[in-house]
Amino acid sequence: MRPNFLLDTNIISDLVRHPQGVVADCLKREGEKSICTSIVVASELRFGAEKSGSRRLANQLEVILSAIQIFPLEEPADHEYARLRTYLESRGTPIGPNDMLIAAHALALDCTVVTANEQEFSRVPGLKVENWSSN
Numbered sequence: 001m002r003p004n005f006l007l008d009t010n011i012i013s014d015l016v017r018h019p020q021g022v023v024a025d026c027l028k029r030e031g032e033k034s035i036c037t038s039i040v041v042a043s044e045l046r047f048g049a050e051k052s053g054s055r056r057l058a059n060q061l062e063v064i065l066s067a068i069q070i071f072p073l074e075e076p077a078d079h080e081y082a083r084l085r086t087y088l089e090s091r092g093t094p095i096g097p098n099d100m101l102i103a104a105h106a107l108a109l110d111c112t113v114v115t116a117n118e119q120e121f122s123r124v125p126g127l128k129v130e131n132w133s134s135n
Contacts, residue, residue: 003036003069005130006106008115009044009098012037012068014133016045016060026114026132035114036069038105040098073105080104084124095120103127 007015015023027035042065049058081104088094095103099117103124106113112128113121121129 001033003109003111004034005030005036005114006102006109006111007035007037007041007068008102008113008117008121009041010116011114011132012041012045012061012064013048014116015064016057019060023132032067036071036109036111037065038102039070039072040101040105042070044098071105071109073101075108077101077105077108080107087125088123093123095123
């Protein structure tokens with residue numbers, strides 16, 4: 001089964017902080033096999049855990065990441081990135097560099113991005129976006 005949803009950094013962070021919260025309820029509803037994340041997201045999360053110096057946080061994060069399929073960044077995400085960056089820059093509406101990679105990765109995988117950062121990702125044409133932290 002191919003995943004339908006790519007979880008963004010802030011959604012997985014919410015899950016780490018609130019393992020029985022709203023995001024967890026959405027995961028139960030959708031099923032574990034329907035979700036994935038990007039290596040870009042995993043990198044951001046691991047950086048945050050390392051920077052915090054909290055072993056407890058790092059352990060919680062690793063438990064959650066071990067249950068989520070993490071996709072490597074590979075073709076055709078690079079082509080999606082090139083198209084997306086050209087489009088957004090030509091309109092003067094770029095998004096953050098990691099968010100651009102995450103959006104391109106989701107487009108390449110044909111996944112809906114699940115994020116609390118709807119404003120940023122909503123500028124990406126053709127990208128499906130949901131916010132599970134507000135459900």
